[in-house]
Amino acid sequence: MKRGTVIRLIALIGWLLPATAGAQDTQLPTVLVSRQLAESERLTVGSVVRLATDASGTRSQEFRVGGIYEPTPDPSRLGQVPRAVRLHLPDLLDMTRPVGIPAGAEYISSVNVALVNPDDAHQFARDVDARLPGVVALPSGEAAGSAGPFRVLERFHLAIAIVTIVAATVFLLALTIMLVDERRETVGVLRLIGLPVRRILAQILLEGLMVAGVGAIFGLVLAVLSEQLINQFFQWRYDTALVFVRVTRDVALTCVTIAVPLGASATVVASWALLRRGGLRLARR
Amino acid sequence: MTALGFAWRSLVRQPARAALGVLGVAAVGALLLDMLMLSRGLIVSMQDLLDRGGWDVRVSAGDLPGSGLRVPHALETAEAISTLPSVQAVLVIRSASAQIDRASGLPLRTAFQGVATRSTDPEGARLRAPWTILRGRDADASDELVIDERIASEFMLEPGSTITLRASCVADLEALPATRLTVVGVAEFPFQTTNESTAGGTLDALKTACGGNVGHDADLILVRSKGDADGTAAAIRAQHPDVRAATNTEVVGRLQQTGFTYFRQISSVLTTVTVSFAVLLIAVLLTVSVNQRLGEVAALRALGFSRLRVVKDVLSESALIVGIGGLLSLPLGLLLAAGLDRILKGMPGIPVALHFFVFETGALAVHLALLVATAIIAALYPMRIVSTLPIAATLRDEVIG
Numbered sequence: 001m002k003r004g005t006v007i008r009l010i011a012l013i014g015w016l017l018p019a020t021a022g023a024q025d026t027q028l029p030t031v032l033v034s035r036q037l038a039e040s041e042r043l044t045v046g047s048v049v050r051l052a053t054d055a056s057g058t059r060s061q062e063f064r065v066g067g068i069y070e071p072t073p074d075p076s077r078l079g080q081v082p083r084a085v086r087l088h089l090p091d092l093l094d095m096t097r098p099v100g101i102p103a104g105a106e107y108i109s110s111v112n113v114a115l116v117n118p119d120d121a122h123q124f125a126r127d128v129d130a131r132l133p134g135v136v137a138l139p140s141g142e143a144a145g146s147a148g149p150f151r152v153l154e155r156f157h158l159a160i161a162i163v164t165i166v167a168a169t170v171f172l173l174a175l176t177i178m179l180v181d182e183r184r185e186t187v188g189v190l191r192l193i194g195l196p197v198r199r200i201l202a203q204i205l206l207e208g209l210m211v212a213g214v215g216a217i218f219g220l221v222l223a224v225l226s227e228q229l230i231n232q233f234f235q236w237r238y239d240t241a242l243v244f245v246r247v248t249r250d251v252a253l254t255c256v257t258i259a260v261p262l263g264a265s266a267t268v269v270a271s272w273a274l275l276r277r278g279g280l281r282l283a284r285r
Numbered sequence: 286m287t288a289l290g291f292a293w294r295s296l297v298r299q300p301a302r303a304a305l306g307v308l309g310v311a312a313v314g315a316l317l318l319d320m321l322m323l324s325r326g327l328i329v330s331m332q333d334l335l336d337r338g339g340w341d342v343r344v345s346a347g348d349l350p351g352s353g354l355r356v357p358h359a360l361e362t363a364e365a366i367s368t369l370p371s372v373q374a375v376l377v378i379r380s381a382s383a384q385i386d387r388a389s390g391l392p393l394r395t396a397f398q399g400v401a402t403r404s405t406d407p408e409g410a411r412l413r414a415p416w417t418i419l420r421g422r423d424a425d426a427s428d429e430l431v432i433d434e435r436i437a438s439e440f441m442l443e444p445g446s447t448i449t450l451r452a453s454c455v456a457d458l459e460a461l462p463a464t465r466l467t468v469v470g471v472a473e474f475p476f477q478t479t480n481e482s483t484a485g486g487t488l489d490a491l492k493t494a495c496g497g498n499v500g501h502d503a504d505l506i507l508v509r510s511k512g513d514a515d516g517t518a519a520a521i522r523a524q525h526p527d528v529r530a531a532t533n534t535e536v537v538g539r540l541q542q543t544g545f546t547y548f549r550q551i552s553s554v555l556t557t558v559t560v561s562f563a564v565l566l567i568a569v570l571l572t573v574s575v576n577q578r579l580g581e582v583a584a585l586r587a588l589g590f591s592r593l594r595v596v597k598d599v600l601s602e603s604a605l606i607v608g609i610g611g612l613l614s615l616p617l618g619l620l621l622a623a624g625l626d627r628i629l630k631g632m633p634g635i636p637v638a639l640h641f642f643v644f645e646t647g648a649l650a651v652h653l654a655l656l657v658a659t660a661i662i663a664a665l666y667p668m669r670i671v672s673t674l675p676i677a678a679t680l681r682d683e684v685i686g
Contacts, residue, residue, distance in 0.1 A: 171309040
């Protein structure tokens with residue numbers, strides 16, 4: 001592993017005290033602190049902090065804040081304010097090395113490897129597994145365990161969407177039956193003046209398509225407008241840069257693909273029962 | 286005829302549209318019930334899980350039990366806690382990763398929980414580990430363990446069988462010594478997740494499995510108070526300022542502020558959307574329905590029906606659609622909740638016994654209140670139409686039209 005690699009100090013326990021600034025501050029090793037931690041502890045670049053691995057502060061060490069960073073949004077830590085410090089790996093190992101363990105014999109949790117050819121990831125992982133017993137190598141895509149919960153949430157949201165669509169379809173059908181019934185006389189007159197059922201049905205279908213199309217566009221505009229609001233609310237609520245709602249082209253296409261045929265079909269299905277009746281019966285008051 | 290009977294006849298006269306309206310309300314109502322069950326489901330379920338076994342205070346090194354940090358000098362800490370006058374018993378839990386060897390193929394990775402009880406109270410000394418024995422008995426000796434159903438079925442083990450286990454108490458990468466242990470029972474572990482298996486035994490059994498290399502720390506210390514959990518937690522905090530002691534309710538409160546908020550937020554958003562959707566659609570259905578019957582309503586007014594009476598008819602019609610739909614939504618909602626719960630429990634790290642959707646009478650009461658409000662709000666505009674209907678002009682329009 002390259003020296004200077006920074007990793008997150010997860011095991012750091014609540015021992016973070018601003019220390020007095022001195023002439024030797026510039027000699028101190030530097031750390032990065034998360035924006036949330038900097039805000040809560042009022043830390044700025046150049047502040048000197050003391051870090052320890054336990055609450056009693058044994059083996060504490062001073063560091064200078066070299067920078068403040070915005071943590072990479074982590075879906076699996078939603079709701080937890082990321083108060084984190086990033087140290088250079090050698091500094092972290094110096095702090096966490098158990099007494100009696102020589103330098104270089106410590107454990108590290110993971111090593112990230114950038115391959116010349118990313119397509120070789122699976123083969124490289126297999127080679128490492130074969131050559132280094134006790135080490136598990138995984139391509140990044142498979143190592144991202146945090147994606148799991150969100151795949152489940154995706155399925156959950158899909159199930160909710162299906163129920164909503166079913167409810168909307170039922171209501172839509174009820175509504176179109178009533179609206180079609182309102183135009184019973186008009187349809188009866190059209191039949192009496194000689195328009196074939198197919199011609200009237202085509203007209204109704206066209207009308208249904210237009211109404212459903214306009215409705216779908218209105219829905220998309222509403223979704224795009226509310227996207228910003230929802231993201232801003234949840235980003236404020238959880239103090240995160242995560243994006244919660246994104247109306248992508250695929251999402252928009254899926255919505256239109258479902259909404260327009262559904263609306264048009266509801267109109268046709270509701271009209272069909274009416275059109276099967278005779279023109280005279282329909283026109284009769 | 287009462288307003289309700291009259292409204293019933295109006296609905297029956299148009300069975301297709303009435304049935305569709307009712308079905309729509311049933312679907313929306315089911316979703317609404319589920320969202321209400323989801324809003325507190327995790328909290329109620331987690332509280333239930335924590336309360337099982339009667340341990341009412343949890344002592345850990347991190348803010349939340351299971352944070353990965355360990356309580357140092359756990360046995361000494363447990364012994365000191367057990368001397369507090371409000372404490373009945375203390376249970377130290379130390380967890381280690383282990384592998385169970387198979388005759389052929391890769392070993393099964395499992396968690397091995399070792400527990401030790403400390404108590405100065407004769408009642409407390411009899412308290413058992415926080416798992417439930419399904420078959421056989423609990424493990425007492427240092428060469429005994431209990432296993433979960435998954436291990437039992439995968440290895441075809443029953444009480445009396447022996448297994449070869451390699452446990453690792455210090456670091457995952459150490460060379461694991463093989464130990465033969467006797468299975469004395471099959472148990473259900475409350476916080477076991479869907480994708481893991483667990484074995485349990487005494488702390489001495491864990492020491493045996495780890496070749497004595499178990500250290501002095503523990504993952505968690507469970508405490509059973511003599512009734513005053515809050516006072517006990519405060520006493521432990523005063524006695525051991527370096528550890529975190531929290532009652533089960535406080536643990537749930539902390540979880541509520543972190544991991545559970547997403548589901549509460551999504552539940553609030555979807556409840557609002559669902560109710561608005563239901564109000565809008567029922568209002569549209571009733572308005573269109575009333576508009577189609579304006580002549581009929583005007584005729585009834587001309588025959589002597591009071592303004593209040595026709596308003597009541599519309600309200601009753603709304604109440605019938607929402608009422609019947611609401612009734613249907615209860616079984617539908619419970620079925621849907623079971624399906625959605627199954628989906629969400631697919632998340633890694635979720636205990637098998639934890640449920641996202643939990644039925645509570647409170648949720649049912651809110652559901653009913655929201656449906657009643659929906660029926661009233663949705664009927665407001667059509668009620669206004671019939672109450673302000675000019676009788677003569679409407680009848681004339683009907684005749685001329």
